[in-house]
Amino acid sequence: MSAKPDEDILNHNYDPAYRHLLKAKEIAQKENVSPELLSEINRAIELYQQRHTYCEGQTTQPSQALDTLINETLCYPWKDAHKKGEISYVASPRMLSGNKEVQLIKSITSASKARMALEIGLFTGCASLGMAEALPKDGKVVSLEIDKGIGDLARSFLDKSPAGHKVEIIVGPALESMGKLAANKMKFDIIFMDANKDGYVSYYKTIFEKDLLASGGTLIVDNVLKSGDPYSGEKYESNSWAISEFNEVVLQDDRVHKVMLPVRDGIYLIRRTEDTGDWLP
Numbered sequence: 151m152s153a154k155p156d157e158d159i160l161n162h163n164y165d166p167a168y169r170h171l172l173k174a175k176e177i178a179q180k181e182n183v184s185p186e187l188l189s190e191i192n193r194a195i196e197l198y199q200q201r202h203t204y205c206e207g208q209t210t211q212p213s214q215a216l217d218t219l220i221n222e223t224l225c226y227p228w229k230d231a232h233k234k235g236e237i238s239y240v241a242s243p244r245m246l247s248g249n250k251e252v253q254l255i256k257s258i259t260s261a262s263k264a265r266m267a268l269e270i271g272l273f274t275g276c277a278s279l280g281m282a283e284a285l286p287k288d289g290k291v292v293s294l295e296i297d298k299g300i301g302d303l304a305r306s307f308l309d310k311s312p313a314g315h316k317v318e319i320i321v322g323p324a325l326e327s328m329g330k331l332a333a334n335k336m337k338f339d340i341i342f343m344d345a346n347k348d349g350y351v352s353y354y355k356t357i358f359e360k361d362l363l364a365s366g367g368t369l370i371v372d373n374v375l376k377s378g379d380p381y382s383g384e385k386y387e388s389n390s391w392a393i394s395e396f397n398e399v400v401l402q403d404d405r406v407h408k409v410m411l412p413v414r415d416g417i418y419l420i421r422r423t424e425d426t427g428d429w430l431p
């Protein structure tokens with residue numbers, strides 16, 4: 151394992167307003183603007199960072215097992231693993247959901263008294279482990295991952311943790327695996343969707359058409375702000391079109407209650423309207 155994760159990975163900022171502030175600072179420095187203006191820009195940048203640090207600090211810290219999993223993911227030699235043919239593409243530690251998001255998922259999982267959870271897009275197991283920790287003893291997380299090498303790595307991380315045995319990994323394209331789960335009449339109280347973004351619309355349709363979300367269940371969807379592209383109209387991320395399309399499908403779907411939260415790269419919480427009283431006049 152290499153010693154230290156890249157700073158850029160840890161500090162990646164998903165907020166376009168922040169990115170524009172950094173740009174404004176660069177321009178202000180080049181153009182020799184008044185010290186007051188430069189100092190206001192610097193203060194705004196500092197406040198962005200402080201809010202992030204404050205929220206992290208006010209959040210429950212990860213269990214020892216989750217902390218180890220997060221650190222091992224950040225330090226993992228992803229490029230070497232790909233060169234050696236252990237994984238099919240160069241994965242990035244930026245794909246990790248991280249502690250704040252996982253604590254939110256844990257909170258929702260425990261509040262819903264969930265027993266069965268499904269993760270679409272496992273990576274190294276961060277969210278799966280969080281959900282497993284929040285489930286009762288007989289609870290189970292089924293986690294879908296397309297890359298066998300990544301699935302094996304996640305297994306090795308999960309096997310070192312006390313709750314990891316609750317996670318079953320299914321390797322293969324998520325859509326196929328979801329079809330098999332539905333054929334076996336499996337239903338999930340919590341579904342966390344976080345795989346390839348261009349698959350989101352199909353996953354969403356499959357969840358509701360094949361009844362994978364249990365009555366009273368919650369679907370949690372990650373990256374619905376995609377670095378701000380869906381509302382900024384900028385093209386910071388190449389696949390943000392898929393998220394804009396997905397968000398529109400959810401918005402137009404009267405069967406569901408939805409709330410979009412600006413946590414990290416944006417999270418959608420989606421529930422059937424029959425579970426939230428939204429069918430009332």
Ligand SMILES: C[S@@+](CC[C@H](N)C(=O)[O-])C[C@H]1O[C@@H](n2cnc3c(N)ncnc32)[C@H](O)[C@@H]1O
Pocket residue numbers: 245246247248269270271272273274275276277278294295296297300322323324325344345346349
């Ligand atoms: C953003 S990462 C998931 C991060 C993870 N949820 C966490 O909490 O850290 C997306 C994962 O989905 C996997 N993936 C991509 N396309 C997939 C597909 N069609 N079916 C299943 N998994 C897929 C990727 O290999 C990757 O590991």
